[in-house]
Amino acid sequence: MSENANPYDATHITVLEGREAVRKRPGMYVGSTGERGLHQAVFEVVGRAVNEVLAGSASSVDVTLTPDGGVRVADDGPGVPVEVTEDADGASDLEALLTRMYAGMEPADRNTATVGLVGIGPSITNALSSRLTAEVRRDGACWVQEYVRGVAVAPPTAVGPASGSGTTITFWPDSDIFETVECSFAVLAERFRELAFLNRGLGISLTDTRPPGEPQSVRFLGETQDFIAFLDASARTPAHPDLIAFQWEDLRMAGTAEVALRWCTSHEERIRSFANSQPTPGGGTHIVGFRDGVAGAVNAYARERQLLTATDLDLSADRVCEGLTAVVSVKLDHPSFEGATRDVLGNTAVRTCCDEALREHLGRWMEEHPEQAAAVVGRIIPDAGRN
Structure with missing residues (x-):
């Protein structure tokens, strides 16, 4: 090799972590940047909510396709904790869930095992979204935290009282990442039907409020x-x-x-x-x-x-x-x-x-x-x- 050739050493290696790695190589985390990857981003958020139901912490999961291109996933579980904890290294459990891979509820048994592709969870979806809003109803208060391309705008903020409990995550897939950001109602419905069939007692609703046409809604139950x-x-x-x-x-x-x-x-x-x-x-x-x-x-x-x-x-x-x-x-x-x-x-x-x-x-x-x-x-x- 010529003495003048550029040497290859450690300075040529770039280590990407967290959201940077996900946004740089999205296919490694959701399979593709096409429709398959788009829907997998939805499934990772839905998987967290489904696990709440399977663990007995929630009774329903509701998914809505919003008129402005967002996807809203809501459950009536206890709500993700918003307090800063030592386990989350100075961040709230909510922020850890949305920014750290594999963070989230630890399954109580194999019947509540993650239903995501690899169980990475909502952090992947957050990194691949142009924006994301998390709303937590817990202990009588409503907390909101917003993200832009996976980065928190501010810590969770109390916005007023709340009745009941639960977690609602609304996200808008990033058009700079995905080839299409329009979810297929039919594809989502097929997957949610599978989940309901495979997990006795699980109920999932899917509502499409996107124009044109009247809103359509289905609910899946079964065994x-x-x-x-x-x-x-x-x-x-x-x-x-x-x-x-x-x-x-x-x-x-x-x-x-x-x-x-x-x-x-x-x-x-x-x-x-x-x-x-x-x-x-x-x-x-x-x-x-x-x-x-x-x-x-x-x-x-x-x-x-x-x-x-x-x-x-x-x-x-x-x-x-x-x-x-x-x-x-x-x-x-x-x-x-x-x-x-x-x-x-x-x-x-x-x-x-x-x-x-x-x-x-x-x-x-x-x-x-x-x-x-x-x-x-x-x-x-x-x-x-x-x-």
Whole structure:
């Protein structure tokens, strides 16, 4: 190398922290600067409010798309503390929540695990917003704090008395960061519907007050079993009347799991999977274990009834899962996401736990419901119905 070449040393390295890092590389935190990233910024704020409900501290989450392009997320929890604390290094808990990654309520158990992409929280949204206003109703007083591009304009200020309690965060996505700052009502509605289905007792409302047209509002409630009915609502005829659903806890994977499934007369496999309420379209160990377990239960049932002989090969998971509609949801203490977009669950122990649980629970269901089990096996093995 030439002696005159510019040397590369520590002076050439710039370390970015906090909001500067987020604004410089937003895709690393919300996935993209397009619609996907915009909506993820919304989900990070909604995730905090949802966790309040799951922890029993709040009863509802209300999201509003405002006429001036803002997004307002409100809950009726106790309100984020506004007092300066030692834990926040001289800042209020509210300011820590909005400026420091991973700050926020510590989940009481795995069922209240964060529902954000990586659990970074509202600080990411604040850094990527042109402005943000936080309103806290707590101990009979209303406090307000405003931010501009992630920087606090002033400390939280008491603006008067308040009835009830809760936290409301309103933010305006930064057009200098995002390619579009107009949220899709349909995309938000789909995600909120998922959250309501996956978390029993959670209610989320979504209201759009943007012009033109009249305001529209929907509210989502439900549970995992309702998810199957929703997925099958469009031209899918059940092959058996009962929906199969069960849940379990397994210390080996440090988590819980819930599944709901039903076979239909079509050939399309329609399986939706989630880890800590986060969609995993890339699949992962929970789906591999689920499919192996379903195939194992069906094969065991078929062999016990001599629908498969000793010389027959086991039915493959692909064949068994034809026409299957299912929702697989795991909630783990320490989920490990893989893939470029973090949409694949990688926890190794989950595969074995799901496999064994499906073999046990589905196998028991087939024993207890022989007529419906015959319908399931009959569509997989055409000759089964004549045995």
